[in-house]
Each structure stands twice: as C-alpha cells, then as structure tokens.
Amino acid sequence: xxxxxxxxxxxxxxxxxxxxxxxxxxxxxxxxxxxxxxxxxxxxxxxxxxxxxxxxxxxxxxxxxxxxxxxxxxxxxxxxxxxxxxxxxxxxxxxxxxxxxxxxxxxxxxxxxxxxxxxxxxxxxxxxxxxxxxxxxxxxxxxxxx
Numbered sequence: 001x002x003x004x005x006x007x008x009x010x011x012x013x014x015x016x017x018x019x020x021x022x023x024x025x026x027x028x029x030x031x032x033x034x035x036x037x038x039x040x041x042x043x044x045x046x047x048x049x050x051x052x053x054x055x056x057x058x059x060x061x062x063x064x065x066x067x068x069x070x071x072x073x074x075x076x077x078x079x080x081x082x083x084x085x086x087x088x089x090x091x092x093x094x095x096x097x098x099x100x101x102x103x104x105x106x107x108x109x110x111x112x113x114x115x116x117x118x119x120x121x122x123x124x125x126x127x128x129x130x131x132x133x134x135x136x137x138x139x140x141x142x143x144x145x146x
Contacts, residue, residue, distance in 0.1 A: 040124045047120035054113040061106040068099040 075092040 038127045043124040047117040050113045050117040
C-alpha cells in the first residue's frame with residue numbers, strides 16, 4: 001500500500017530553480033544549475049493523511065476513556081469505597097489518574113498533527129504561488145531573439 005511519504009510521483013509537481021554561484025566564484029553548488037522538485041500533490045496527500053490520523057487518534061482516545069472508566073467502576077463495584085484500607089481498590093483511582101494523563105497526551109498529539117498538517121498545506125500554497133509568479137515573470141521577459 002502506498003502512503004504519501006513513499007517515493008514521489010510526478011503528477012502535480014512544481015519545479016523551482018535555485019540560484020547558484022559558479023564553482024570558480026567561491027562556493028555555491030558548483031554552477032550545475034540544478035533545481036528542486038516539489039510535488040505539491042504529495043504534500044497535500046501527507047497533510048490530509050495527518051488529518052485522518054488525528055481523527056483516528058480521537059477515536060482511540062474515546063475508546064480508552066470508556067474502557068478505563070468501565071474498569072474503574074468494575075473494581076469499585078463490590079467495595080465499600082473510600083480508602084484502600086476500607087475495602088476499595090486503590091487501582092481504580094489510579095486508572096482514572098492515568099486516563100487523565102492519557103487524555104492530556106492525546107490532546108498534545110492532536111495539536112501537533114494539526115500544526116504539521118497546516119504547515120504542509122501552507123507550504124503547498126507558497127510553492128504553487130511562487131512557481132506561478134516565476135513563470136509569469138519569465139514570460140514577461142522579452143529578448144532580442146524572440
């Protein structure tokens with residue numbers, strides 16, 4: 001199964017040419033005139049995959065919450081409640097504490113996934129806009145050769 005992070009395909013690709021200094025000019029890439037290929041479609045696919053992963057994370061969190069609270073209730077179902085010495089299960093309270101910690105970590109992960117997805121979408125927009133501007137600039141340059 002292919003993922004957005006596999007080897008790039010050539011559809012939707014934008015080509016940006018980077019300036020370089022000739023080798024005898026002291027630095028640069030050696031004047032090779034190479035370019036950078038940016039496959040904007042793949043960036044969008046990766047961003048969308050992160051959005052989907054964020055939703056899956058939400059579902060996993062909800063399931064963990066339900067299971068944890070059910071286990072806590074089950075442990076205390078036949079106990080007197082209160083402190084462990086009085087007959088309640090100390091583990092039940094610990095499960096709830098861990099569930100709260102889990103929830104905080106899930107929120108952090110979801111925030112990171114959203115942030116990365118947003119930045120990938122923004123990068124796609126910037127590359128596309130820059131390429132369109134460069135193409136328009138190149139077309140506007142007139143030369144004596146036609």
